[in-house]
Amino acid sequence: MKNVLIVSGHTDLQHNSFANKIIMEDLERLLPQASFDYLDRLYPDYKIDVAAEQKKLVAADVIVLQFPIFWYSMPSLLAKWMEDVFEHGFSHGSSGKALTGKKLLLSFTSGSPADTYAKGAPQLYSVETMTTRFQQAANLCHMKYEGFVYTGGVSYSNRADKAKLAAMADAAHAHATRLAKKIQSL
Ligand SMILES: Cc1cc2nc3c(=O)[nH]c(=O)nc-3n(C[C@H](O)[C@H](O)[C@H](O)COP(=O)(O)O)c2cc1C
Incomplete structure (x- = not known):
């Protein structure tokens, strides 16, 4: 049985999330064997327990990063987690082999609809362009990049409209x- 670690990188999943909160709640139900790492609960002060997080990564075969797109990238809390935990000598560098062979899967949401992420469209570039840093990191850390699951159009402005809110929940x-x-297919 493979060990799955799902890292929630939302900065405030408890009080200021709609889509990621539903996704995490569903995953807890759908994948009861997986481990769940809620960075906003564990590290509201951004002081990451590096040893504890590295231990979780070492135990995992599949690592899933769940996050909302903030400024065409990952939220600050998830970036801080990555900066602190993916240390030279742990994940990369000549002696850093702790993540070798592990699978990395991205799962993210954006406020702007999916069809706005295209050449000539309002967001100018494809969704894939926001994932290249993760592919590069996976490559550097000898991990296998498994692509992404993405949903667009889950925006703040829709939260006030009942019908749009229901569509976002769906x-x-x-x-x-x-x-x-x-995840089950990996
Ligand atoms: C600080 C901040 C930056 C954001 N940047 C983007 C962005 O660059 N592109 C985009 O499509 N949506 C952006 N959004 C919208 C979020 O991606 C959207 O609210 C989120 O995916 C919805 O998930 P949630 O309901 O779990 O918070 C941003 C939202 C915030 C708060």
């Missing part, structure tokens, strides 16, 4: 189902 549940299937 999209988040569907995201979790797709993600769980993908």
Whole structure:
């Protein structure tokens, strides 16, 4: 049985998330054997317990990063986690082999709809361009990059509209189902 670690990188999943909260709740139900790492609960002060986080990574075969897109990238808390935990000598460098062979899967949401992420569209570039840093990191750390599960159009502005809120809930549940299937296939 493979060990799955799902890292939630939302900066405030408890109080200021709609989509990621649903996705994480669904995943807890769909993948009861997985380990769940809620960075906002563990590190509201951004003081990451590096040894504890490295231990979780070492125990995992599949590492899933779950996050909302903030400024075309990952949220600050997840970036801080990565900067602190993926240390030279641990994940990379001549003696850093702790993550070798582990699978890295991304799962993220954006406020702007999926079709706005294209050449000539409002967001100018494809969704894939926001994932290249992770592919490069996986390569540097001898991990296998497994791609991403993505949902767009889950925005703050939709939260005030009942029908749009219901559509976002459906999209988040569907995201979790797709993600769980993908994880199970790895
Ligand atoms: C600080 C901040 C930056 C954001 N940057 C982007 C962005 O660059 N592109 C985008 O499509 N949405 C952006 N959004 C919208 C979020 O991606 C969206 O609210 C999130 O995916 C919804 O998930 P949630 O309901 O779990 O918070 C941003 C939101 C915040 C708060």
